[in-house]
Amino acid sequence: MKIAIDGMGGDNAPKAVVDGVIQAIMEYKDIKVYITGPKELIEEEFRKQEFISNCITIIDAKEVIEPNEHPVMAIRKKKDSSICKALKLVKDGECDAVISGGSTGAFLAGCTLIVGRIKGVERPALAPIMPGKNGSFMIIDAGANVDCKPNYLTQFAHMGKIYYQGVIGNEKPSVGLVNIGAEEEKGNELTKAAFKLLKEEQNLNFVGNVEPRDVSAGDVNVLVCDGFTGNTLLKMYEGVASTLLGMMKDEILTGGIRGKLGALLLKPVFKSLKVKFDYKEYGGAPFLGVDGICIKAHGSSDAKAFKNAIRQTKAFYDNDVLAKIKEELQNNL
Amino acid sequence: MKIAIDGMGGDNAPKAVVDGVIQAIMEYKDIKVYITGPKELIEEEFRKQEFISNCITIIDAKEVIEPNEHPVMAIRKKKDSSICKALKLVKDGECDAVISGGSTGAFLAGCTLIVGRIKGVERPALAPIMPGKNGSFMIIDAGANVDCKPNYLTQFAHMGKIYYQGVIGNEKPSVGLVNIGAEEEKGNELTKAAFKLLKEEQNLNFVGNVEPRDVSAGDVNVLVCDGFTGNTLLKMYEGVASTLLGMMKDEILTGGIRGKLGALLLKPVFKSLKVKFDYKEYGGAPFLGVDGICIKAHGSSDAKAFKNAIRQTKAFYDNDVLAKIKEELQNNL
Incomplete structure (x- = not known):
């Protein structure tokens, strides 16, 4: 090619x-x-x-x-x-x-x-794959469309599903709607309307709402949302991980010889974690x-x-x- | 009282x-x-x-x-x-x-x-204070109003400022608008309109947009957003921190005696970090x-x-x- x-x-x-x-x-x-x-x-x-x-x-x-x-x-x-x-x-x-x-x-x-x-x-969408605790997950849309209509999200779901099948090799990826609250009636105007559409789709393994606290677990493969929310998730993910690791480093540096020795012993752990969290392993984000x-x-x-x-x-x-x-x-x- | x-x-x-x-x-x-x-x-x-x-x-x-x-x-x-x-x-x-x-x-x-x-x-707002790397920060609104108009956000900013002054004791708290992109013209319809209003306010120390990746740094005191976005930030914050610490634990448990010894030595570090990240220290969220x-x-x-x-x-x-x-x-x- x-x-x-x-x-x-x-x-x-x-x-x-x-x-x-x-x-x-x-x-x-x-x-x-x-x-x-x-x-x-x-x-x-x-x-x-x-x-x-x-x-x-x-x-x-x-x-x-x-x-x-x-x-x-x-x-x-x-x-x-x-x-x-x-x-x-x-x-x-x-x-x-x-x-x-x-x-x-x-x-x-x-x-x-x-x-x-x-x-x-209707609207092409940016769809990066991110590393999660129990598996990788896709965010679609991650920032191309900051204001969305409900039917855009249905298209995102179908496009994301096909990409996930073809490139990640999962035959029946689960599809979730990013929402604040697990129940169907939760959320803003967009997510409430999108939920109704998504649950009617025949060829989607739609599992319902996924709350932001559960996103990084990686239990749901394709996470559908508007681009403002998706970009927020993506950037927050990078930000919190970096803040937490930075705070840990600061604590270790002020922790004296004990902390430094502990950090030395845990070096392979930190390294393996860094590889797991490394988005560079996943290539880039397709624009679907x-x-x-x-x-x-x-x-x-x-x-x-x-x-x-x-x-x-x-x-x-x-x-x-x-x-x-x-x-x-x-x-x- | x-x-x-x-x-x-x-x-x-x-x-x-x-x-x-x-x-x-x-x-x-x-x-x-x-x-x-x-x-x-x-x-x-x-x-x-x-x-x-x-x-x-x-x-x-x-x-x-x-x-x-x-x-x-x-x-x-x-x-x-x-x-x-x-x-x-x-x-x-x-x-x-x-x-x-x-x-x-x-x-x-x-x-x-x-x-x-x-x-x-116009709308009361939920305003939790969260621990960040360089200081605490408030998210207003954190979930009471999932769909907002731009002028709601201006009110959130004023109410958040007064609370932050009175309870945290910061005379001139900085106020930021949560947005995907640092420049004024970035964002969705809501944030673009809210930015215009916020920058015209006389009695606010408005510092512009704050990107989700910078939220957890805690450099900006009062973070203004609609309730859907605020709740997403709040829950994502908890979720990513817990995912990361959970992954670290898993790595340590499979890391043999070396990993376990390292973890033992770093116990004070983990503990101090846990206290810093502990929202329980901050009490509850005022409904302003x-x-x-x-x-x-x-x-x-x-x-x-x-x-x-x-x-x-x-x-x-x-x-x-x-x-x-x-x-x-x-x-x-």
Whole structure:
């Protein structure tokens, strides 16, 4: 398969992108990668790694979209940006998938404007997979649609289900509605209306409401919500974990020799925990509902995260998830 | 001061309530407590503790409102419930404050229906104080109003500010709007409109948007949001902390002798962290905007939590916070 990757996307670009691509090329034999960005800059990175492969093509793109630019304006104006060029490769059928660690807003706007929506999709949604205590879980939508109508959430559920089946390999993923309260009548106007719709859907393993306190347990696979709530969950998850570990570190540092010895002995525990909680293991977040394989990598992605985003893109492609999403939407809406 | 307390409210009632009241009576000399509930049951608890004091009055209430009952219906039907009787004591001016660890929905409905709103208040709001890394922070609203209009949030900000000043003792608390994105133009329809209103307020130390990832740092004192978002933050906070500590425990248990020894050495660290994260230290959540001192204690409150809720009620009363809230609302709306 052919993968387009935004060479300038992310805090550690272009180095992390190039290093991740090199790792992926060495591991997966059946991929070709097209990297967009200022040609000399990208070439320079490959030279530094002394890596030459005919599986890599550099596509020159002179502009870069910065995170603080207005997403739609930036996509419309900067046609020669690394994001636009990468998206164009998918639009024109030259590549099968696109990955970017750049501005989330610009990438999502670009996916919709350049690649386009699947026919019948109300709103495409961002759907990261997160590590939980008892398993991984998907949040859909995690921030693309801050104000939602109830029927958007039904579509999110169907798209999330198909992706979870195809990429995570769970035949019958459970689907829950993020809500404050377990009972059907709890929640705000949106969740009350969405619950009514979701429970009527025939082809969903809908298990009801999932309260925010239970999200991180990972017992429910696909968590449906509006983008404001989903982004809140996502960011709160990162924030609390980091606060708690930071507080623990502070306590250990002021705990004298006993605390330091204890911390030393528990090093493997902390390390294993860090790996379990590491979203970089999970690649990026697919943007579901657009007519192409579009993956948003985390802005702070390192080489490993980009490599895993490529692995995820391959699973998306190899399992024919895009066609299956189209089929699911046609059959259920 | 005279405090009414719902003797049957909470998972550990009436024992935890009675024990907490005893602790408070012994510590604070200037309080009288009125406990509502089935007279014999409450008397029996005091007998078990061999505690007699003329600072305690038991008010017989034969009914109990269960957590799964419809809040408004329960308040209207069960006039002889421990919650209704406690609220009535405040309404009739026999008590200065009321505390309940019972059904949140029923207590909030009762506060509004029996005690009543402050004139000019659009919606009373639940405002718990939470422990953060660098300090405590308030979430207002934490669940009383799941669908909000922008001007409700401005009132929440003013009420939260006055409470934070009076009870926490911070003269100029910072006020932030919970939002997904730091810039003014980010967010959903509600937060975009609320931001515009909040930045125009003269008597608020408004510091702009606070992203969910930064909430638990505790750098901003009063966090304003709709009740759906606030409840999500609150529950997610508890959930992620518990998930993380649970995962750590599992790792330690499978980590052999090394892990166990390390955990033993770090026991003081874990303990100190537990105390820092213990919401029970903070008492209950005030319901601001009703015309009385109404405190919702956590459903799982133990004796210490009830004692701290009484301490908090005293601070609310001693610092004349209710009158100051009324003044603030008159001057700013």
